[in-house]
Amino acid sequence: MTDPIRVLVCDDQLLIRTGLSTIIDAQPDLEVVGECADGRAAVDLARALRPHVVVMDVRMPVLDGIEATRLLAGAGVEHPVKVLVVTTFNLDEYVYEALRAGASGFVLKDAPPDRLLLGIRTVATGAALLDPDVTRRLVGRYAARIRPVRGTAHDTPLTPRELEVLRLIADGLSNSEIAAVLTISPETVKTFVSRILGKLDLRDRVQAVVFAYRHGLVT
CATH class of the missing domain: 3.40.50.2300 (Response regulator)
Structure with a gap:
């Protein structure tokens, strides 16, 4: 047990x-x-x-x-x-x-x-x-605070598809929702999320959301 x-x-x-x-x-x-x-x-x-x-x-x-x-x-x-x-x-x-x-x-x-x-x-x-609805509202309210003074999408080591997934994470979508939007399997989304966290040296989706807003990857 x-x-x-x-x-x-x-x-x-x-x-x-x-x-x-x-x-x-x-x-x-x-x-x-x-x-x-x-x-x-x-x-x-x-x-x-x-x-x-x-x-x-x-x-x-x-x-x-x-x-x-x-x-x-x-x-x-x-x-x-x-x-x-x-x-x-x-x-x-x-x-x-x-x-x-x-x-x-x-x-x-x-x-x-x-x-x-x-x-x-x-x-x-x-x-x-992260509750999706609360995340969207929370990040939206404080976007001005966490928007970057440095960095753009061109500064990240992510592929275009990984950037797309990161933007959807920052928008509060779950893996299954991201899979539906991109017409891929949830397992593939998990793989993308793992790659994103690894490449950016992030601990979890919370840090991914903050990273996306700090680097101006979402509006």
């Missing part, structure tokens, strides 16, 4: 924290190994308990979720931890900042429990979780 996914829950509101933990712990493949109410405690507990996923609120005392995420999953972290941001603000600037800090995705606090559980399982596998 496979060991359960170890989860650390961090939220400064006791009622929400308890609710999240109850939902997660009720799953046979998930286990809450700790809870905390601020980002500093999240960093300390994550380093001590080694969870597979940290469910992280954004606005917290002592150290906010963005800085905590950067310390746990940011560039240069020796043993990065997967972070799933849970927030009440689907278009909050802090969500975008958390993704830049290294979070693997986000879900909304008012989403159905199944969405939260899917998010934890998805992030634990090393994949990114």
Whole structure:
């Protein structure tokens, strides 16, 4: 039997924290190994308990979720931890900042429990979780901030087809949706995505979206 996914829950509101933990712990493949109410405690507990996923609120005392995420999953972290941001603000600037800090995705606090559980399982596998509709709106709102001061499509090592796939990723499409648009198989799309991430030295689809906007590949 496979060991359960170890989860650390961090939220400064006791009622929400308890609710999240109850939902997660009720799953046979998930286990809450700790809870905390601020980002500093999240960093300390994550380093001590080694969870597979940290469910992280954004606005917290002592150290906010963005800085905590950067310390746990940011560039240069020796043993990065997967972070799933849970927030009440689907278009909050802090969500975008958390993704830049290294979070693997986000879900909304008012989403159905199944969405939260899917998010934890998805992030634990090393994949990114980005809701297409929310991604389009989020990136659209902050496009001015992440649009580049350098780089164009001509500066990337991608083929024209890979650039096409990257633009569709940045538009929030899933692999199956990209496959339908390009009339290719989902397996072929997976191959393209892997090549894109490898060539650009990106961790996941979250970083691919940010890269595309920073380099002016989408409008």
